[in-house]
Amino acid sequence: MVNLAPAPTIVWFREDFRIADNMALLEAEKRGQPTLCIVILDDAHLPGAAARWWLHGAIRSLDETLRGMGGALHVFRGAARAVLAEIVRKTGAGAVFWNRRYDPAGREADTAIKADLRARGLTVRSFPGALLHEPWSVCTRSVAPYKIFTAFWRAACALPAPFPPHPAPERLVFAPPPPMPDSLITRHEQDGLLPRHPDWAGGLRDMWSPGEEEAGDQLSDFLRHDGAGYATARDFPGDEATSRLSPFLRFGHVSPAQVWHAATRKACPDKFLMELGWRDFAWSLLFFNPDLATRNLRPEFDAMPWRHDPGGLAAWQRGQTGYPLVDAGMRELWHTGWMHNRVRMVAASFLVKHLLIDWREGERWFADTLVDHDPASNPMNWQWNAGTGVDAAPYFRVMNPILQSRKFDPHGVYIRRWVPELAHLSDDAIHAPWESGATHPYPAPIVDHRAARERALAAWKMI
Structure with missing residues (x-):
């Protein structure tokens, strides 16, 4: 019997959980065939625990949106290459569309899958949408990546502005799901992305609601109330003046182009637009340095005498270092999956300079606990802070956590929120409670600032 059913177009969602400004979805609509929207949970490409929690919410939110349009988001589990091939076989799909990803593992997988599907005669297309400018488009005249952000940003700003965001498809005809084995079909509550025993995500649920509509609301609220003062207020964690858009960008609920054009319409400070550029810079570094999370970009730091200090690492992770601003940030991270940029x-x-612990330990911890973790920004920022990367802060610049606290949280608003055992102290005493003589259950500093600074500088001079 001849199969007269139209060959559907598969749209494969990965880090782009939105329907507006989504080129893969828009081009599927233009193709004029029924659209099958899918997610494949491939254990080889799943993020850390906190980001997995967000991914679960992203899938649910997009599914609700598509159901409101008469369709659904169909979720499968397994090795993406094999699962996608099976979906194509069962549906007779004629095309597969997706939006590009730029991490090494994702690029390698996409290249192999594209070759497989094209060899079978399918139309396979990928589209930009996760960055303002794709990594290979901002290069030096010798087609080399930039190593200094100011030069990168100057070159990026000389390029044409990002295209205006595309609207959501006006009309989609949805294809029915394929008859797949139960072992490959994932139900939302059994997708393995949520923590179970124990369920530690209560703070995440209180803080965040993943989704495209929520991303739009977050952007609008920021531009309406905080955008104008962003350049200065962003450094003060007690003011809550940052955009908090990072997890929404990470999972593609909003595109950088949408943020860019909304911000420029509101005359948002250049500093905010530069943060989008810093994000692009991170992806450029990862694109050209696939081992960004494991290798010092400045090889002289390979000889750095990092300390093995499990106790110090655990105290840092738990927010028990005895330095209130550090501990407030680490507790905020544990509770909400996010941390203020200055406190990060x-x-x-x-961790790197007071405790002399390898930056890769911190990178791994953030990778597992940040809802906004991505494989480019996290290692680049750790290498920047450790002095081991390109355009990095020099290693001999050791931040004094007490002075940083007094400067950027002068009234202890942020500290009192996350270190409540110090809430009764005065604005002056709260930054160095061991000097106050007051009774409190807060731990003493695990290391003396001056001694730690001298130790870090001595280690740096050795290399």
Whole structure:
């Protein structure tokens, strides 16, 4: 019997959980065939624990949106190459579309899958959408990547502005799901992405609601209330003046182009737009340095005498270092899956320089606990802080967590929120509680600042 059913177009969602400004979905609509929207949970490409929690919410939110349009988001589990081949076989699909990813493992997998499907006669297309400019488009005249952000950003700004965001498809005709084996079909509550025993995600649920509509609301609220003062207020964690868009960008609920054009319409400060550029810079570094998370980009740091200090690492992870600003940040991270940008720098500097612990230990911890973790920004920022990467802060610049606390949280608003055992101390005493003489259950510093600084500088001079 001849199969007269139309050959559907598969749209494979990975890190682009939105329907607006989604080129893969828009081009599927233009093709004029029924669309099958899918996600494949491949254990080889799943993020850390906190980001997996977000991924679960992203899938549910997009599924609800598509169901409101008469379709659904069909979720499968297994090795993406094999699962996608089976879906194609069962549906007779004529095309597969996706939006590009730029991490080494994702690029390698996509290249192999594209070759497989094209060899079978399918139309396979990939599209940009995760960055303002794709990594290979911002290079030096010798087609080399930039190693200094200011030069990178100057070159990026000389390129044409990002295209205006595309609207959501006006009309989609959806294909029915394929008859797949039960072992490959994933139900939302059994997808293995949520923590079970124990369920530690209560703080994440209180703080975040993944989804495209929520991303739009977050962007609008930021531009309406905080955008104008962003350049200065962003450094003060007690003010909550940052955009908090990072997890929404990480999972593609909003595109960089959407953020860019919304911000420029509101005359948002250049500093905010530069943060989108810093994100692009990170992806450029990862694109040209696939081992960014494991190798010092400055090889002289291969000789750095890092300390093996499980106790110090655990105290840092738990927010029990005795330095209130550091501990407030680490507790915020544990509770919400996010940390204020200024405090991230102070906490990272403390691990690498006060404790002299390898930056890769911190990178791995953030990878598992950040809802906004991505494989480019996280290692680049750790290498920047450790002095081991390109355009890095010099290693001899050791942040003083007490001075940082007094400067950027002068009234202890942020510290009181996350270190409540110090809430009764005065604005002056809260930054160095061991000097106050007051009784409290807060731990003493696990290392003396001056001694730690001298130890870090001595280790640096050795290399």
